[in-house]
Amino acid sequence: MSNVARAFDQHTHRGVVRSVPGPASNDRNDNAAWEVLPMGAMPPMMFQLRLHDGSSRSFAFSDLREVSCPHAGVVQLHLFAMAKLVITIEGRHLRELAGGLSCAGIRWVQESDPRSAGRPETEPEVTRITIEQIAD
Secondary structure (H helix, E strand, O other): OHHHHHHHHHHOOOOOOOOOOOOOOOOOOOOOOEEEOOOOOOOOOEEEEEOOOOOEEEEEHHHEEEEEOOOOOEEEEEEEOOOEEEEEEEEEOOHHHHHHHHOOOEEEEEOOOOOOOOOOOOOOEEEEEEEEEEOO
16 A cells, blocks of 8 residues: 555656636627637537627527528528527628537627727628527
8 A cells, every 4th residue: 555655646746737727718808709619618508699789698509400601791590499590690700600600619699789889890790680580
């Protein structure tokens, strides 16, 4: 037993990670249009839509059946849960958003406030989010 204790003592101080700083949380980053999960992070169960009026709605990734881009500047999410919904996200430079939603790699999407100054043309922006219920 003493050999085991000695071996443990010899190896406890080498190669031990004392602390690893976590990813910077930009949960309330008003400058970002959406939050992409860091590499290696577990995919979330839900994604959140943050609307310009301050309200938010969350949806389960398990209800997401299709992500489509019918034309430039539009991403449509088709959800089939208790009700069938189509979420339309309009803006610019949304290709990364569509890809992230397709693989459950987006935590939240922020609709820009129409009263604020616009973002530079080179950066992604979500200008409008609409949620429509489809009749069965």
